[in-house]
Structures are given as C-alpha cells and as structure tokens.
Amino acid sequence: MSTRASGVELWSTWKRTHEVIRALVVNEVTAAAGLSEPDMTVLVRLHEAGGTLRQSELGAAMGWDRTRLSHQVTRMEKRGLLTRRRGDGVTVALAAAGRETIQAVLPTLGDAVRRHFLDKLGESDLDALRVILDRLTREGS
Amino acid sequence: MSTRASGVELWSTWKRTHEVIRALVVNEVTAAAGLSEPDMTVLVRLHEAGGTLRQSELGAAMGWDRTRLSHQVTRMEKRGLLTRRRGDGVTVALAAAGRETIQAVLPTLGDAVRRHFLDKLGESDLDALRVILDRLTREGS
C-alpha cells in the first residue's frame, strides 16, 4: 500500500532516466559513426548473433514490431549494410559494409556505455539491476 | 562476480526491457484515452507540478529538447489540452480539457504501471532501483 502513491512517480523517473542516458550514449556514437540509434541497435544485435538472424527473431530480440523492422531493414539494405533472403520467413544478414561498420563502432559504443552507464553504478548495483531487468521481463501479469 | 565484457549486453537488455514495458503500459493507456505517449508524459508532468510550468522547466523535467517540446505543445494547444502564455520565457498550463483528461486517465495509468512494472518487483528491488536511477542521473562523468 505504501508504494501506491509514488508508483507513477517512479515510473516517470525510470522513463526520464532512460531517456537522458540513452541520449548521451547515442549522441556520441552517431556523431562518430553516421549511424542512427536504430541502425546501431540492429547492427549490434545481428553482430551478437553471429551475423545472421531470421527477421522475426531479430524483431523479438529487440522488442520491435514487424512493420517497424521491415521499414528499418529496407532502409539499411538500400544503404548496403544488410542483405535480405527469402525462404520460410526472411533471413537478415550483415553485409560486408555492415560488418565493417559495427566493428569500427563497437569500441566507441563500449566506451560511451561505460562512462555514462556502467561507471556510475557499483558492482552491487549492477547485480541488482540484472535481477530487476530479469524480473520485469518474466511472464505472468 | 566479474562483469568484464558484458557491458554492452547489459546496456542492450536495459534498453529492450524499457521498450517492452513501456509498450505494454502505453498501449493500455492510449487505447483507453486516445492520447499518445508524449501527450500523456506532458499531462502527467504538468499535473504533478500543479498545472503550470515554464516551458523550459517542463522540458528539463522530461529530458526533452526545446524543439521537440515546442512542436508537441503546439499540437496539444491546437487540440485544446494546453494554453501557452508569453513573458520571460513561455509558461504552459493545463487547459480545462487537459485537466479533465489527465484526471480521467490517471487511474488507468496507475493500474497499468502497477501490473506491468511495480508488481513484478519486490520492495527491496524498488528501493534498489530508486538508488540506481538516482546514481545514473548524478553529475560527473
């Protein structure tokens, strides 16, 4: 009962904090690489997956809906960052330019994430945050 | 334990979790109220401030830049949700329709936030999260 009144306030703080930190990191990376945030998100996720994913799995991993991802992949395909291949759904892969780009940008991203995010938290905070994020994405509303 | 190379991974998880939870909450509220997420964010913040704020303070509280807020306020003013008044900067206030709307929607928002966010965390998680969000927004990089 005691957290009821402050619930929306914590929600607002969570959103605002995410927005501010995100902007700090994204501004550094996009300034350095000529990539938008969604470009980065897609490249990072594909890279983590080894370079190839089914489009539906890529979308699920990022929490994006189909339309948004379809438009985004279309744009990135036109710029030569990705390739699309049909057959039992669609498979998306890093093209050569995409592979080079993500490898060039990852150190910048890692550095920005460390300075604006990780370094502001202690080890116990990071552990606690992992637990919190895990609980938030568990099923059962 | 060590968090070595997983910094960007935690960053990705934080972003994805935020995106998913945000979508769950926002979809419920917008379906019920005919308001977009930015509409809601502005109305909630103004309501929390008593109904009136200077535009620059409103933007700072949400982490928005001037341009974004100016466009948003223009749209909401046209729909009769807000009023704008000049003089030593700009002062934004809830119009009658905005006041009625936010009061009608707050219970729905509170309910959605509780089910998709607060109820998934324990008391100690909530305390830890407050500390984490506070540290992330402290100055000094």
Add this chain to the structure above:
DNA sequence: GAAGATTGATCGATCAATCTTT
C-alpha cells in the same frame, strides 16, 4: 487461413536555421 512480411499514409522526432526577448 494463419503467421510473417510489406506497403502507403500519417503522425512524431530530429536537425538546421531563424526569430524573440531580455
């Protein structure tokens, strides 16, 4: 026909340039 994907239209976000007020 159901799940996955695409398209076109509309609305929101961002960038660069400009205007206003102190």
Add this chain to the structure above:
DNA sequence: AAAGATTGATCGATCAATCTTC
C-alpha cells in the same frame, strides 16, 4: 549577445490494409 522558442524540412515510428508463403 545570449538564452529561449519557433519554423520548415527530413527522417523515423506507427497504423491499417494488403500480400506472400506455408
């Protein structure tokens, strides 16, 4: 001149409708 605000253009996100493949 500097801070705050606005405007117009462009790019990204969202919605509804449609198409494809199994």
